[in-house]
Every structure is written in C-alpha cells, then in structure tokens.
Amino acid sequence: FLYPSLSAVDFQIGYGRGWFLGPRLIPLLHIVLSLPEGVETDLLQNSDRIMAALNLLRYLIIKDPEYDNQTEVWTELIRTERDFLKPLRMGLNMSKAHYEAKITSTKENRQESHNNKTVCTLTAGGKMLPNMTPEMQLQVLQSALFTFDLIESVLARVEELIEMKGKTTKEERIRSNEDI
Numbered sequence: 001f002l003y004p005s006l007s008a009v010d011f012q013i014g015y016g017r018g019w020f021l022g023p024r025l026i027p028l029l030h031i032v033l034s035l036p037e038g039v040e041t042d043l044l045q046n047s048d049r050i051m052a053a054l055n056l057l058r059y060l061i062i063k064d065p066e067y068d069n070q071t072e073v074w075t076e077l078i079r080t081e082r083d084f085l086k087p088l089r090m091g092l093n094m095s096k097a098h099y100e101a102k103i104t105s106t107k108e109n110r111q112e113s114h115n116n117k118t119v120c121t122l123t124a125g126g127k128m129l130p131n132m133t134p135e136m137q138l139q140v141l142q143s144a145l146f147t148f149d150l151i152e153s154v155l156a157r158v159e160e161l162i163e164m165k166g167k168t169t170k171e172e173r174i175r176s177n178e179d180i
Contacts, residue, residue, distance in 0.1 A: 022070060026076060029073065032056060088155060107138070
C-alpha cells in the first residue's frame with residue numbers, strides 16, 4: 001500500500017502542501033474506509049481491500065496523534081466507526097458463525113460422504129467449480145475462518161489504538177487543566 005510512504009513525506013513537511021492530509025485526504029478515506037454492501041459485504045471477496053483499509057487506519061492513528069490531527073482522521077472517527085468499523089465487526093461475527101456452522105455440518109456429514117463416495121459441487125460467479133470432497137471443502141472453510149481471524153486481529157488492534165489514544169488525550173487535557 002503506497003499511502004504510508006506518501007503520508008510520511010507529508011508529515012515530515014508539516015502543513016506545507018499537504019496533499020495527503022486533512023481536507024484532501026478525507027474524501028479518499030470515505031471511499032477506502034467503507035464496506036460496499038455494509039454488513040452484508042462478502043468479506044472473503046473483499047479481504048485484501050479490507051486489510052489494506054484497516055492497515056491504513058492503523059497507520060494514521062499511530063502517526064497522527066489526536067491533538068495534532070493533521071490528517072483529520074480523529075475528526076472523522078465517529079463516521080469511520082459507524083460506517084466501517086462497526087459494520088465490519090458485525091459482518092465478521094455473522095460470517096464466522098456461518099462458516100463455523102458449515103464446518104460442523106460438513107464434519108457431521110463426512111461419514112455419510114465416505115460411505116457413499118459423494119462429492120460436493122460448488123458454484124462461484126455462476127460457474128460450476130470442480131467437485132470437492134468433504135475434506136477439500138473443510139480445508140476451504142478453514143481457510144475462510146483463518147482469513148476472518150486475520151481481519152479480526154487487525155480490527156481489534158485498530159479498536160485498541162483508538163481507545164488507547166483517546167484515553168491518553170483525555171489524560172493530557174486533565175493534566176493541562178490542573179496546571180492552570
């Protein structure tokens with residue numbers, strides 16, 4: 001992802017030209033930090049895009065403290081949480097539950113499949129995929145769960161950073177008010 005290297009240059013320059021800061025960045029963030037179909041977005045199909053968006057957000061939160069807010073990521077935080085982070089968390093929970101249930105179902109039906117030598121057929125994008133044995137299907141389902149876990153770990157880190165940075169800023173404000 002190119003943004004961190006470009007933004008690092010902008011951070012070093014300060015408020016200079018600011019091509020990747022504030023008002024010029026916010027419309028791009030609205031595009032990147034969104035889910036095309038909200039909670040019902042296909043997280044597997046969009047996993048690379050989601051991971052890039054989460055890593056961008058993580059980078060901005062780390063590099064741009066709330067008191068400085070050059071990128072205005074902190075100003076947009078409520079919208080980001082409402083339109084991206086919360087729907088992503090809900091979508092992850094729903095997807096994981098669905099795939100875990102599918103794994104359980106596949107494991108229960110595996111004995112029958114071994115006895116009958118049946119295979120599972122799948123379609124993707126309207127095209128028939130090659131026949132899959134229950135073992136192959138379990139591998140695909142486990143891989144999907146692994147992808148969800150990976151997304152969830154970065155999402156948890158972003159949420160942790162937001163919470164941590166928010167507490168730090170509040171403590172700094174309290175200390176500065178006590179000094180007065």
